[in-house]
């Protein structure tokens with residue numbers, strides 16, 4: 001019952017950490033209370049993308065005539081769409097099980113709780129408690145849907161993301177509270193399926209962390225698709241006593257009552273840090289997060305934390321990168337501190353959003369003199385041919401030294417295009433180098449080259 005590395009939680013933080021630890025020669029175990037793969041594979045990244053794929057196929061079918069095709073009796077089977085998504089999630093979780101076996105990692109089923117002396121108690125489903133010890137204990141217990149006091153989730157009429165991706169029947173109408181990535185992905189999915197969707201966002205723009213131009217384009221696209229968008233608005237209370245839900249929404253113009261079948265609360269996450277022994281060990285937390293240094297060490301030697309439980313962006317690729325960095329440091333192999341300024345963020349609605357680095361507003365606030373370029377997909381041959389001309393690529397450079405400060409994309413397939421900007425920025429590439437890197441024609445990626453060209457007053461197709 002003694003390990004070199006023991007990881008609590010098997011999300012994209014935990015299971016990736018365990019694999020890297022095993023590759024580095026550590027005797028490794030991972031403790032999991034639910035399903036292998038964590039939120040990402042079971043209730044987050046992957047099942048939502050399966051739902052969004054169904055929405056995309058359905059949207060294509062609804063518009064086949066625009067492609068010179070004909071299709072009749074187009075319909076959807078909501079239950080089957082949900083079933084497909086759950087099946088994809090299940091398959092991914094089994095994949096992690098395979099990876100654990102392949103890498104000779106022990107899977108310990110149950111609820112893990114850290115104890116002083118580098119020990120962990122695991123309570124199995126039968127209630128039996130087993131003690132394990134390890135030289136290095138890595139906490140990767142992730143997070144869950146955050147509940148607002150005035151919007152308590154009952155799992156039926158006021159729901160979180162888990163219920164939203166497994167509803168037995170499709171609601172006719174839905175209020176989505178919060179327009180971060182999770183909120184807008186569900187808003188798009190349900191709208192495509194035929195649910196009447198209203199987004200209520202507290203901030204003045206939807207997808208508020210994005211560049212303002214992106215937010216504005218998203219709002220235009222969503223409104224065109226039939227989604228109602230209420231910004232600078234907040235849900236004050238909900239009344240679930242009747243058939244559906246009545247939400248009292250405070251807007252700039254006063255209070256409004258919205259009625260719907262269901263409310264989806266998508267206002268962020270709450271970390272799983274309760275009852276896992278942090279206080280017994282003396283591990284310091286701040287504002288719901290476990291505090292760590294650059295190498296994910298907590299204040300108590302031998303205890304580490306990575307992923308959603310720590311400060312920083314709550315994203316799967318961040319959790320994985322943190323775990324890898326953490327165990328590489330433990331192993332003493334060469335590794336690098338993560339550059340949190342170069343983390344891509346993606347939203348997979350239609351249109352998709354992808355961004356990295358500073359927004360124009362933030363770059364200005366930081367005092368840079370800017371060169372900004374923009375290329376709309378309406379001027380891209382590939383986008384026109386594909387029938388997806390909405391959106392653009394926007395690039396932001398430091399005028400003095402040519403540093404690529406930020407890249408913001410909205411449009412079809414941009415989540416697969418942002419990696420170019422991430423790699424270029426990692427290599428400290430200047431705008432001119434990107435411009436001279438020949439991009440294939442016709443592709444959506446040409447828009448990156450053209451946006452950079454626009455910043456340098458050399459754009460060809462505008």
Ligand SMILES: Cc1cc2nc3c(=O)[nH]c(=O)nc-3n(C[C@H](O)[C@H](O)[C@H](O)COP(=O)(O)OP(=O)(O)OC[C@H]3O[C@@H](n4cnc5c(N)ncnc54)[C@H](O)[C@@H]3O)c2cc1C
Pocket residue numbers: 008009010011012013014031032033034035036037038039040041043044045046048110111112113140141142143161182272276306307308309314315316317318319
């Ligand atoms: C709807 C939705 C969509 C998302 N889409 C994306 C996306 O497209 N891209 C992206 O990058 N991110 C996305 N995310 C975020 C992403 O899922 C998280 O950032 C990621 O899962 C965090 O990984 P983690 O390993 O830190 O924690 P988690 O994935 O939350 O895993 C933690 C694991 O620990 C287990 N656990 C908790 N406590 C204990 C305990 N005491 N003992 C044993 N096990 C325990 C849990 O059961 C869970 O399996 C999405 C999230 C949601 C909710």
